[in-house]
Amino acid sequence: MTKIIFATGNANKMREIREILGEDKYDIKSMKEANVECDIVEDGATFEENALIKARAVAKFASDAIVLADDSGLEVDALNKEPGIYSARYMGEDTSYDIKNANIIERLSNVEEKDRSARFVCSVAAVFPDKTEAVVRGTIEGYIGYEPMGENGFGYDPIFYLWDKKVSTASISPEEKNAISHRGQALRMIKDEILKHEENTGC
Numbered sequence: 001m002t003k004i005i006f007a008t009g010n011a012n013k014m015r016e017i018r019e020i021l022g023e024d025k026y027d028i029k030s031m032k033e034a035n036v037e038c039d040i041v042e043d044g045a046t047f048e049e050n051a052l053i054k055a056r057a058v059a060k061f062a063s064d065a066i067v068l069a070d071d072s073g074l075e076v077d078a079l080n081k082e083p084g085i086y087s088a089r090y091m092g093e094d095t096s097y098d099i100k101n102a103n104i105i106e107r108l109s110n111v112e113e114k115d116r117s118a119r120f121v122c123s124v125a126a127v128f129p130d131k132t133e134a135v136v137r138g139t140i141e142g143y144i145g146y147e148p149m150g151e152n153g154f155g156y157d158p159i160f161y162l163w164d165k166k167v168s169t170a171s172i173s174p175e176e177k178n179a180i181s182h183r184g185q186a187l188r189m190i191k192d193e194i195l196k197h198e199e200n201t202g203c
Helices: 011-021 047-059 086-088 099-107 174-180 182-201
Strands: 002-006 024-032 068-078 115-125 131-145
Touching: 011 024, 011 174, 011 182, 047 068, 047 086, 047 115, 068 086, 068 182, 099 115, 115 182, 131 182, 174 182
Parallel strands: 002 024, 002 068
Antiparallel strands: 068 115, 115 131
8 A cells, every 4th residue: 555644743634635535545644643753944935845845854754655745825815915825823833723813804804805805725745755746736716704604624714715605614514625625626636646656657
C-alpha cells in the first residue's frame, strides 16, 4: 500500500484528507502518526510556496513515502485579500477562530453583501520519493456573512457563505462540503498527480 505522510497535525484536516483521498489504497498518516518532528518556517509569499516548503521539510525525514502538504486560507476582497497566507496566524496563532471570525465580521460591518466577496484557497504540494514535485490549487468562491452559522466544519467555515445556497460551509454536510470545497478540489487534483506519477514510474 502506498505510504502518504501529510504535513499537518490538524485532526479536522486529516479527517477531510482521509475521506477525500480514500484509505483503501493509501496508508495516510499525519506527521505525528509518522513520528516526524521538524520545525517548519512558512516564509513563502504564496500558498504554493508555503505548501512546498512544508512538503520538502518533511520529505527529508520520509524518503520512502509520498509527502503531501497544504497551505490554505481565506481571502476577503474588501480587506485587500486578508487574511490570506496568514489565515492560521491571523491575530496570533493561539487566537480562537470565534475571535477571528468576529473580528472579520466587525471589519465588514458597513460593507454591503455584494461587496463581501471572498474565497477559500488551498494549494497542495507533493514530494515523491524520487524527489519530483507537483503543486495544485483549488478555490471556492463565496462571501462573508453577517453572522456565524452552522456547527459543521472548522476555522472560518461559519462565516464563509455560498452565493447559491445563502448558507455557510459550516451549515452543509461534510460530504457536500468535500464535494465543492477548495481542499476537496486540491486533494482530488493531487490524487490525479499521484496516479500519473505511479503510471509513469510503475510504482
